[in-house]
Amino acid sequence: MNYIVKDENAIYYECGYSSDNALFLKLGSEAFFITDSRYAIEAQESVQNATVIIEGDLYTKAHKLIQQSKIKKLTYDPKEWSLFHFHKLTKGLKTKFKEAPDFSHNKRIIKSESELVLLKKAVKLGKKAFDTLAKEIQANWLKEDEYALTYLAKSVLSDYGKYDLSFDPIVAINANAAKPHALPTATKLHKKDLLLVDAGLKYQRYCSDRTRTVSVSKNFGFETEQYFKSKKIQKAYDLVLKAHDNAIEKARSGMKAKEIDALTRDIITKGGYGEYFVHSTGHGVGLDIHEMPYISAKSDTIIEDGMVYTIEPGIYIPGEFGIRIEDMVAMVDGKVEVL
């Protein structure tokens, strides 16, 4: 199979290296990694099983390689290619370009044993960071605002620069947590506040992802057992936790993704909060923080052993509070293993 790959993580998956300006071409038995001179030294040191080509204009070079190869069909992902670059790549070629949406994500949907090892390590480091974060907040960071707490979360998650983050952590207090992708504000943290933290880190490029919503007290921790002062919050929290636990208990390989989504959504809907669960139950995690499978109400994807995804139901009451509980899971022997 002949194909071309453009996304940074998709290229890394092919040859063990990537840069923010690179292409990977598989033409018959040959493979080429093309990048510009800024990355020449690293590419030559790190690319596996492909010829490294250093070139200012990647697209014209790829165009020439395709032309010279005389191959008839080349697969590409239409989500990876802008109209502009695709035109540059294909202009005047006789090759048939065959579109395959999510080409690399499809290849990567079942994780190998070695990928699972890296994902487990990322999750383990992420959990440890949550524990450190709780202790740090208790010791030094009460009365600080979300800006400062977000910085603290970044510092702790990265182990002070050692690891890259999966994404900018979300640290949201009370009503700010009602925004599922909240940006930090000047709101300060006090005891008895609701605190939502959604954060992850990368271990050898593989991502972790975790959310906890807690009631801040002298000795709080990021476990799922939480006691809130407000009965309304407690009721919503218990419902989210029940939904989360239900999916972990009952999800099976062979189910459709939408059936797993229903395992959380039906509980929240029956509890009267359906309209406040405004997103999907989860998403795959790997080299990308969001990849396949998507655990949504519309997805017919069959869930199989080796898939890794999040279970993260939530309830968001605008102007009041937001709750989300998220864990990463892998399908092992037909059932859920929480990572």
Add this chain to the structure above:
Amino acid sequence: MNYIVKDENAIYYECGYSSDNALFLKLGSEAFFITDSRYAIEAQESVQNATVIIEGDLYTKAHKLIQQSKIKKLTYDPKEWSLFHFHKLTKGLKTKFKEAPDFSHNKRIIKSESELVLLKKAVKLGKKAFDTLAKEIQANWLKEDEYALTYLAKSVLSDYGKYDLSFDPIVAINANAAKPHALPTATKLHKKDLLLVDAGLKYQRYCSDRTRTVSVSKNFGFETEQYFKSKKIQKAYDLVLKAHDNAIEKARSGMKAKEIDALTRDIITKGGYGEYFVHSTGHGVGLDIHEMPYISAKSDTIIEDGMVYTIEPGIYIPGEFGIRIEDMVAMVDGKVEVL
């Protein structure tokens, strides 16, 4: 003029808010900002001069709005659109889609007075951070490795979480500096080492960008006057500084970008290091860290008052050392003002 914009900063420029999943549509006298429910609250608080629409599937919604408007022509940037999303947007519509590469970047190439104020502030904060960084390294961080120093640079540049960064800072020692986009390694910093730092921060979304290459000593600072132990390094350094200063002195509004590129490149080439200056002289800076104008050997762009760009010549000797000196400048009254 009717147009659709997809890039996050391009959308921000249109309506003062954006998210990582949004579209902006200008249809005659009406404007629409479309995003998903995760960003509903922030969008409703912050979007100016456009109707906010919350929708799970942005592309189908935009498709419908275009259809209902009955407009005949719609401008879009083919660099912003993947084949996949463009197909979803345009399928079956009679509207003529008119491509305009760099549509938003072209609009943004001349900075307004208020944008210049923000860019100057970003540069000023960036400079201050470099000074703090030098003092921190002297006091506590000698013998630390590039990972730790990169973390320190991130902490100082962001003022411990207060500002976003323009990009991940580059902190490279000796031979690692020969990679223009070096990633950190376990190399440790010692006195008399060459240290290259390329870093910037965002002030109200506007970027700063600055590079200094210094000889590390007890009281070093990030000024351009530097004394290296190695004669070979000193010779190359003096040449880069001469090239940098020459462009600042002689660049004029009305010149082509390639003429400004030649102001640095000719000096380095005459000095015998032409083949080691492996990138362009500079790039525009604004909401994006890389935008128009591009100061390259091939660019015919006419440089005008109000344009903001970097001047950053360099010499990179693989396996030995790398040098780059970079400042951000604005064209004011026909000449260069160093920001």
